[in-house]
Amino acid sequence: MKTKGRIINILIVLSLVVAMLPTPAQEAFAQDDDGQSAWGEFLNPDGSINWNNLTYLGEVSEPVDWMNIDIPGGIQIPLGKARYNRYITPSGNVLVLPSPATMFMSFLKPGESGLEANPPHMLSNGHSILSMLATDYIDFDQLQELGYVSPAEFFQAVIDGQVNIWSVVSPNFLFEILQMTLDAGYLVTTLWLYLHGEECATIPGGCPPGIDDPENPQIPPPPTACPQPSLTSDPVHASGEKVAPLNPIVIGQDPERRGVDLNIQVSIPPVIFTWHETITTYTCRYEAGGEGEGCPGPGYRYQQVIGEDGSPTTWDSSMEDNGNWQVITNVDCIRHVEVFTDYLAYAYLRVNLSPESRQWILTHLAKAYPGARLKRPDWQFTFQGPGSLDGGGAVSWSQLIPRIQFSDPGQYTMRLVGLTTGTTVSTPRSFDLPLNPFSVDMLRVTLVEAP
Secondary structure, three states: OOOHHHHHHHHHHOOOOOOOOOOOOHHOOOOOOHHHHHHOOOOOOOEEHHHHOEEEEEEEEEOOOOOOEEEEEEEEEEOOOOEEEEEEHHHHHHHEEEEEHHHHHHHHOOHHOOOOOOEOOOOHHHHHHHHHOHHHOOOOOHHHOOOOOHHHHHHHHHHOOOOOHOOOOOOOHHHHHHHHHHHHHOOOEEEEEEOOOOOOOHHHOOOOOOOOOOOOOOOOOOOOOOOOEEEOOOOOOEEEEEEEEOOOOOOHHHHOOOEEEEEEEEEEEEEEEEEEEEEEEEEEOOOOOOOOOOOOHHHHHHHHEEEEOEEOOOOOOOOOOOOOEEEEEEEEEEEEEEEEEEOOOEEEEEEEEOOHHHHHHHHHHHHHHHOOOOOOOOEEEEOOOOOOEEEOOOOEEEEEEEOOOOOOEEEEEEEEEEEOOOOOOOOOOOEEEEEEEEEEEEEOOOOOOOO
């Protein structure tokens, strides 16, 4: 998919770090002061998500009538159920990650989706998120003809119901959203935060397990939970050595001024993100003996309703608070492993004459050759990434540094210092690695007194 990587980076780096300042008409879709400190529970300073500080509550899906859209040509596309992944923070706040399609339609239809009546706390405005997502699909000439000076202004008008989104945005954008939803996994498009103490009715999917809401009875939480997400990666590896000539000598004694060729290589293993998808299914089953606890509505939450004779039937309100019915909960954990490529941001090579060689030049060599001194014992070379993609998501990078003009004889050490770009689920990795040492010689002349 053409823009997926760009979309993720924009939203992680910008939407989660930069809080947009809302106008009065946008207050329902922007961060407010009450929720400001709550983000620090799970957001790292660089804007990435600290998944270890979040407890996964599973995914909920709801059949709703606002998840469909009409595009030019009389084509209606149903987008399926509204889907949300939900988490709880250490202080009891609830974080909701809508699927890309759910996010898109919620912003597009804020009234019907409930987002307008019960706005979550956000770090960016809905119009800003939509404008970033749709950058590659906007007809800017048409945008200006309609009198809008920026995509954000246009998308605010879309949210306010003043203009049709497809008057400026190509319908291909919808298919991008659909593809993002199919590929979503942990693709983060926006974060919705609901603070502890707010009514459960404001949370998409209803009140999560473990949060009481007497007016909205919930199915008891599943007895088991899936493992927390985890990040693993092998260390960055680097190698480097002198490749030519076989026996280099200092430039002052080399009439060809050949110099020394150094070659360095970096291998960056990918970041492995392992997460478990919680698939929770509910069955409303007839309970002989009247010792059940009933099957609270709505009925669409049940994948099966099993009647007294063991055959499927349909749910009705008489099954609520009815001891002849019981909710049976089944939880499956589906393991997902995603590979994220981490490229090289920059690296610099330090080449230094060893302390022993420095001391030798300033003492022993200076005695034999008065005036001997250090000329240029320290070198540094700076490089930019990103490197090349290898198999399995690893990145390789190499650099040949030809004809370095060393003037000081002795043993040289090398260290390669650098930083990776990081991924959408991990921060950049720094490295400081020693490489192979090498020697640069000098021709020593011994003067013999003639008899």
